[in-house]
Amino acid sequence: MLYAIHEHLEKIELTISIKRNSVIFPPFTPVQIERLRFSYFVLIPNSIEFAEKFYARLFADHPEARGLFGEDMKAQHQKLMDMFTVLIESLDQEHLVVNNLEALRHRHVKYGALPEHYDWVEDSLLATLKDYLPHWESDDLVDLWKQLLSRISEVMKA
Numbered sequence: 001m002l003y004a005i006h007e008h009l010e011k012i013e014l015t016i017s018i019k020r021n022s023v024i025f026p027p028f029t030p031v032q033i034e035r036l037r038f039s040y041f042v043l044i045p046n047s048i049e050f051a052e053k054f055y056a057r058l059f060a061d062h063p064e065a066r067g068l069f070g071e072d073m074k075a076q077h078q079k080l081m082d083m084f085t086v087l088i089e090s091l092d093q094e095h096l097v098v099n100n101l102e103a104l105r106h107r108h109v110k111y112g113a114l115p116e117h118y119d120w121v122e123d124s125l126l127a128t129l130k131d132y133l134p135h136w137e138s139d140d141l142v143d144l145w146k147q148l149l150s151r152i153s154e155v156m157k158a
């Protein structure tokens with residue numbers, strides 16, 4: 001009985017939070033979503049290397065973040081990139097993106113991630129993306145990725 005009530009309350013909380021965040025996704029036009037997807041698909045063959053470089057940069061710039069993570073980062077590299085793949089694929093399906101980010105948000109509170117850490121992660125991700133995405137400097141791709149990462153962070157640290 002108690003379990004059923006708890007489950008019900010969780011569903012209500014999820015519904016409320018989806019409504020609260022519903023203005024956040026989708027922020028992009030279909031053309032912008034295609035541009036984000038295409039640029040991400042180009043990165044996929046090197047995604048583990050990308051994740052290694054991202055965490056190396058994050059820990060070099062913010063050594064205090066290293067202690068939050070386990071010793072062996074291999075599984076984490078794969079998990080991060082799997083999550084990005086799901087997010088990028090579902091960019092045009094607001095409820096999927098928000099559901100995923102809400103669940104991530106809850107887990108990240110337990111991992112000890114604080115709101116100010118999200119700026120660190122955004123900066124390191126953007127800096128690493130620049131080395132991997134084609135035509136990075138030549139058009140508005142930087143801006144699209146900035147918007148996407150800052151919206152992800154907004155939901156995760158809410």
Ligand code: HEM
Nearest residue numbers: 065068069070076079080083107111113114117118121152
């Ligand atoms: C763009 C924002 C972020 C995304 C998309 C993201 C994604 C992920 C994913 C997919 C995992 C795997 C475990 C799971 O799914 O729960 C994870 C774990 C983790 N993340 Fe994040 N994360 C983000 C921001 C942060 C920030 C700001 C911090 C704090 C510095 C952080 C710290 C951690 C830690 C400590 C773990 C657990 C690692 C372990 O098990 O050793 N993350 N993250």
